[in-house]
Amino acid sequence: MIAKLKNLFHKYYEIISYVFFGGLTTVVSxxxxxxxxxxxxxxRISKVISWVAAVVFAFFVNKHWVFLDKDYSAKALLxxxxxxxxxxxxxxxxxFGLTVFLVEVAKISDKIVPIPxxxxxxxxxxxxxxxxxFRKK
Known part of the structure; x- marks a missing residue:
């Protein structure tokens, strides 16, 4: 049973780790x-601030832990x-557009909109x- 779970984890590592780190990125956001x-x-200003923080966080966790890309040369990073x-x-x-649309047009609370x-x-x-x-070469 544990061996099967381990095999499934390795088989779906990228998706599992993306969901996990995507969740952490969402928390940061x-x-x-x-x-x-x-x-x-x-x-709107809060949304921009949250987006910048989330993008910086997501780049590094996706590069290192999700897609297992260890090339930190200047060329690769650029x-x-x-x-x-x-x-x-x-x-x-x-x-941003969805957030504004859902708050302004759909009249959904700005406290709930970030979830969907x-x-x-x-x-x-x-x-x-x-x-x-992070495509493979």
Whole structure:
């Protein structure tokens, strides 16, 4: 039984670790969203702050632990960092737009909106990271 679980973990390591670290990234994002929000900062500014913090955190955990990329040369960091940040800008625009739409148009509480938006963002980010940023050569 333990051997089977171990085999499943190794077989699906990338997805399991992405979900785990995606969850941690979401926590980082929410901390940097809610803290400024509760301090009186507008939710749009809070969203930008949370996005920047989450992207920086996500790059390093995805590179090192999810996709097991240990190349820390300047060339690799510049290429991957550029592609990662470009892909996150794209999903960040989606995330920001969804947040504003759901709060302003759909009239959903700004306290609840980050939850469904995070699910959509995590899926988009995995696909872009896997296919673009940390692709195997």
């Amino acid at each position: 929410w901390i940097f969203y809610y803290l400024p929000l509760f301090l009186g900062v507008d939710y 290429r991957q960092g550029g592609e990662f940040f470009a892909s996150r800008i794209a999903t960040g625009v989606v995330e 938006v995070a699910v959509i963002t995590i899926i988009l980010n995995y696909v872009l990271s896997k296919l673009l940023v």
